[in-house]
Amino acid sequence: MYEISLKLAANRKAAHLSQQEVAEKLTSMGLSTKNKSISAWEKGMATPNAVQLLALCQIYGIKDIYGTFIDENSDELTNGLNETGKEKVREYAELLKESKKYSLRIKTKNVIEFHRTLPLYELPVSAGTGEFLDNSYYEMIEVPPNVPRNADFALRINGDSMTPKFMDGQIIWVKKTTQLNNGDIGIFYLDGQAYCKKLDMNGGRLRLISLNKKYKPIDVSDNSDFRIYGQVL
Numbered sequence: 253m254y255e256i257s258l259k260l261a262a263n264r265k266a267a268h269l270s271q272q273e274v275a276e277k278l279t280s281m282g283l284s285t286k287n288k289s290i291s292a293w294e295k296g297m298a299t300p301n302a303v304q305l306l307a308l309c310q311i312y313g314i315k316d317i318y319g320t321f322i323d324e325n326s327d328e329l330t331n332g333l334n335e336t337g338k339e340k341v342r343e344y345a346e347l348l349k350e351s352k353k354y355s356l357r358i359k360t361k362n363v364i365e366f367h368r369t370l371p372l373y374e375l376p377v378s379a380g381t382g383e384f385l386d387n388s389y390y391e392m393i394e395v396p397p398n399v400p401r402n403a404d405f406a407l408r409i410n411g412d413s414m415t416p417k418f419m420d421g422q423i424i425w426v427k428k429t430t431q432l433n434n435g436d437i438g439i440f441y442l443d444g445q446a447y448c449k450k451l452d453m454n455g456g457r458l459r460l461i462s463l464n465k466k467y468k469p470i471d472v473s474d475n476s477d478f479r480i481y482g483q484v485l
Contacts, residue, residue: 257296263312413462426482439481
């Protein structure tokens with residue numbers, strides 16, 4: 253882990269990027285990240301997951317991932333070459349692949365089926381009293397074919413205020429959006445808390461409604477810090 257952290261820091265500096273700039277680039281790629289996460293990775297206090305590492309390699313221009321992080325001497329063909337020479341070797345390899353003459357013939361039965369993955373946030377969205385949603389903590393999970401194609405991420409419900417539609421511990425699928433219609437069920441941020449609720453905009457009031465009738469509506473005032481994270485599909 254320590255070696256990986258040093259190489260992450262060295263490649264970021266070689267790319268002339270600050271930790272904040274890297275975090276912003278990852279976020280723009282759909283991987284919500286804070287600069288404190290970049291710092292933790294470079295200090296060896298944590299490690300990026302596979303998707304985050306691939307994105308970092310793209311940002312830093314790292315093409316030989318295995319050689320960079322696992323075995324610096326893995327590519328014997330490029331040993332002793334400068335970066336221009338290494339690039340020439342890669343260009344020639346691409347030409348060989350494009351010619352099809354030297355390509356491996358893969359039988360259909362050996363083709364690995366592609367599995368779709370989505371980020372599942374580790375901290376549960378509250379379907380009860382509310383919990384803060386920290387966008388830095390999530391894992392990539394494989395999703396079944398019946399998950400809507402427009403789903404961008406997943407969250408795990410915590411509480412019973414959205415029963416009987418959503419049960420405690422259930423994973424829900426969310427489309428990123430900042431706009432919802434009256435009556436839509438969404439993921440909301442309100443004054444430091446994250447909620448899964450139904451949006452109610454009747455009578456000139458803005459409220460978050462639970463499907464479980466034992467929970468009272470939550471009023472959103474003009475002074476509230478209120479944001480929409482997405483629509484539950």
